[in-house]
Amino acid sequence: MIRGKQNAELGLKExxxxxxxxxxxxxxxxxxxxxxxxxxxxxxEASRHRQTELEGRESKALRxxxxxxxxxxxxxx
Numbered sequence: 001m002i003r004g005k006q007n008a009e010l011g012l013k014e015x016x017x018x019x020x021x022x023x024x025x026x027x028x029x030x031x032x033x034x035x036x037x038x039x040x041x042x043x044x045e046a047s048r049h050r051q052t053e054l055e056g057r058e059s060k061a062l063r064x065x066x067x068x069x070x071x072x073x074x075x076x077x
Contacts, residue, residue, distance in 0.1 A: 003039050 015030045037046055 012030050016024075019028070019030070035046075035050070037049060041049075
């Protein structure tokens with residue numbers, strides 16, 4: 001984890017510059033995300049936290065997709 005947007009962008013550029021081009025070609029990319037964990041959080045704990053948040057977002061998206069956004073005013077639909 002890196003504190004601050006500029007530090008994160010600089011760190012990301014350094015990682016990308018050091019990344020093997022074949023990894024990048026295969027789709028391995030680094031990314032910046034805003035999280036509510038403190039800097040220095042154990043990487044395994046941070047990964048569990050991210051996975052839990054991802055599963056929550058996916059569940060919500062599935063529920064939202066199953067529920068119509070608004071009832072149709074046309075009874076034939």
